[in-house]
Amino acid sequence: MLHGLTLGSMYAMVAAGLALMLGVARLINFAHGEFFMLGAYAFWLGYSELGLPYPVAALLAPAVMVLFGIAYQRTVIRAILPRSWHVQLIATLATSIVLTNLAIIVLGTQPKEVPTALSSRILDVGGFRMAWQRLLVLLAALVIFWGLHRFVARTRTGRAMRAMSQNREACAVVGVDVQRVTMVTFALSAALAALAAALVSPLFNIFPDMGTVLTLKAFAAVVAGGFGYVNGAIAASFLIGLTEALAGSYVSYAYKDAIAFLMMIAVLLWRPQGLFGRRTGI
Amino acid sequence: MAADGDGALLELSEVVAGYEEVEVLRGVSLAVRAGEIVCIIGANGAGKSTLLRTVFGMVQPREGAIRFAGEDIARRSSLEVLRRGIGYVPQGRCNFPAMSVEENLEMGAYLRRDARVRGDIETLLARFPMLATKRRDPAGTLSGGQQQILEMAIALLLHPRLLMVDEPSLGLDPRMVEIVFDTLLAINREGTTILMVEQNAKKALSVSHRGFVLELGRNRFEGSGRELLDNPDVRQHYLGG
Ligand SMILES: Nc1ncnc2c1ncn2[C@@H]1O[C@H](COP(=O)(O)OP(=O)(O)OP(=O)(O)O)[C@@H](O)[C@H]1O
Ligand SMILES: [Mg+2]
Numbered sequence: 001m002l003h004g005l006t007l008g009s010m011y012a013m014v015a016a017g018l019a020l021m022l023g024v025a026r027l028i029n030f031a032h033g034e035f036f037m038l039g040a041y042a043f044w045l046g047y048s049e050l051g052l053p054y055p056v057a058a059l060l061a062p063a064v065m066v067l068f069g070i071a072y073q074r075t076v077i078r079a080i081l082p083r084s085w086h087v088q089l090i091a092t093l094a095t096s097i098v099l100t101n102l103a104i105i106v107l108g109t110q111p112k113e114v115p116t117a118l119s120s121r122i123l124d125v126g127g128f129r130m131a132w133q134r135l136l137v138l139l140a141a142l143v144i145f146w147g148l149h150r151f152v153a154r155t156r157t158g159r160a161m162r163a164m165s166q167n168r169e170a171c172a173v174v175g176v177d178v179q180r181v182t183m184v185t186f187a188l189s190a191a192l193a194a195l196a197a198a199l200v201s202p203l204f205n206i207f208p209d210m211g212t213v214l215t216l217k218a219f220a221a222v223v224a225g226g227f228g229y230v231n232g233a234i235a236a237s238f239l240i241g242l243t244e245a246l247a248g249s250y251v252s253y254a255y256k257d258a259i260a261f262l263m264m265i266a267v268l269l270w271r272p273q274g275l276f277g278r279r280t281g282i
Numbered sequence: 283m284a285a286d287g288d289g290a291l292l293e294l295s296e297v298v299a300g301y302e303e304v305e306v307l308r309g310v311s312l313a314v315r316a317g318e319i320v321c322i323i324g325a326n327g328a329g330k331s332t333l334l335r336t337v338f339g340m341v342q343p344r345e346g347a348i349r350f351a352g353e354d355i356a357r358r359s360s361l362e363v364l365r366r367g368i369g370y371v372p373q374g375r376c377n378f379p380a381m382s383v384e385e386n387l388e389m390g391a392y393l394r395r396d397a398r399v400r401g402d403i404e405t406l407l408a409r410f411p412m413l414a415t416k417r418r419d420p421a422g423t424l425s426g427g428q429q430q431i432l433e434m435a436i437a438l439l440l441h442p443r444l445l446m447v448d449e450p451s452l453g454l455d456p457r458m459v460e461i462v463f464d465t466l467l468a469i470n471r472e473g474t475t476i477l478m479v480e481q482n483a484k485k486a487l488s489v490s491h492r493g494f495v496l497e498l499g500r501n502r503f504e505g506s507g508r509e510l511l512d513n514p515d516v517r518q519h520y521l522g523g
């Protein structure tokens with residue numbers, strides 16, 4: 001159960017970014033799992049190699065990935081945004097492959113373990129035992145989603161993001177700087193993926209191709225959650241995480257990765273508009 | 283025919299523009315004087331919307347000049363054109379359907395940071411009671427006519443000197459068409475110059491000071507609203523005989 005919530009938090013942070021990019025920029029970033037992978041390595045570098053305290057290393061990862069997200073938007077995304085979805089698919093997939101292979105060349109295929117004080121300390125509540133780190137993941141995820149919601153609902157830039165997800169042409173008419181808002185969206189999505197990585201890396205191994213399956217699971221959550229509706233993607237992510245954890249312990253560990261896709265297919269058959277019906281915008 | 287540029291707020295001369303390999307505007311010249319309502323009519327696909335998009339910086343002209351208030355704006359971005367005082371209500375739905383009417387108006391003031399925004403929004407809501415009663419409803423739930431009025435109100439929040447409106451009466455019932463044209467007249471009386479594109483040529487010319495007929499990417503006829511309404515060629519081709 002708690003394992004499912006940890007997985008759900010991780011998927012949700014990645015899927016929320018994917019949904020934001022889809023909603024605001026109308027683009028599916030198939031390199032999004034690699035944002036998570038790079039964020040995890042940035043965390044490993046800060047925590048294990050540089051010996052930074054956990055909170056500092058955990059914030060260094062999103063800081064680095066914000067810069068990476070901006071660079072990615074300025075180069076790859078700006079070039080492919082006006083092009084057809086075929087071009088976008090191939091360019092983002094190519095980025096994913098290039099990043100994975102660069103990670104293999106630079107960092108090797110040997111998985112990195114980054115245990116922290118909190119990941120080995122066990123909290124015992126009346127016989128129910130869990131690592132403190134899992135509690136931290138869940139609490140941090142809740143705070144992050146609350147912050148994200150406030151940002152999108154209340155700030156000028158958040159409002160512009162919603163506006164872009166609802167009507168592009170109307171944005172030009174009222175003077176929204178579409179390029180800048182797209183850049184902020186990518187920076188924010190990259191930061192979310194990196195935060196997820198910094199939170200769960202003490203519990204799981206870090207390896208170069210960890211992003212691939214994650215992208216696909218997050219994509220499944222985005223589709224099930226209403227194709228660009230952020231809260232829908234978050235809810236679907238928790239559903240996937242919980243189902244996966246239950247299936248892992250009661251059915252078969254070998255099939256757990258198939259759960260996300262079975263769920264996506266089931267949702268699409270049952271409700272083609274996604275779990276939450278037809279919606280406009282993020 | 284070259285437009286008379288003296289005292290013109292907006293002036294296009296020999297503008298050529300289009301999309302990739304298609305050339306849509308093939309040398310358009312026209313002038314809009316401050317305070318006027320000017321109407322552009324023409325067949326489907328004549329390039330009327332492209333003309334407005336070119337002025338607004340969404341389509342870059344290949345040749346020719348576009349001057350607004352004495353300044354060349356031909357290669358400016360939409361944002362720069364907007365900041366110089368040109369408002370634009372495109373053809374079709376142009377609002378934020380999942381935001382409330384009030385939030386849509388706030389989006390209209392996106393570029394403004396002054397303290398008078400709230401007051402301006404209240405003034406607009408008071409002026410358009412049909413929007414005021416729906417201020418908390420998502421814009422997407424409004425009728426087509428109400429959305430058209432909302433879109434004009436959104437454009438008014440930046441107090442444009444020139445308001446360009448593309449087919450404001452498209453798809454509206456006759457009663458709503460009257461309201462939309464009355465609104466445009468009222469906006470004009472308050473000092474905003476208006477350049478509109480209309481299929482409903484009879485109605486549009488009757489409220490316009492001057493009109494232009496766009497044909498095959500060139501302006502063919504020009505005259506006062508009355509003159510065009512009385513012109514036999516225009517009558518035959520654009521006013522249904
Ligand atoms: N984005 C685009 N890319 C390529 N061609 C376009 C584009 N937009 C319009 N066109 C073409 O340019 C021509 C003029 O279109 P435009 O929309 O300016 O005409 P219009 O006079 O406004 O017509 P309507 O009365 O149907 O609104 C048409 O042939 C149209 O097919
Ligand atoms: Mg048109």
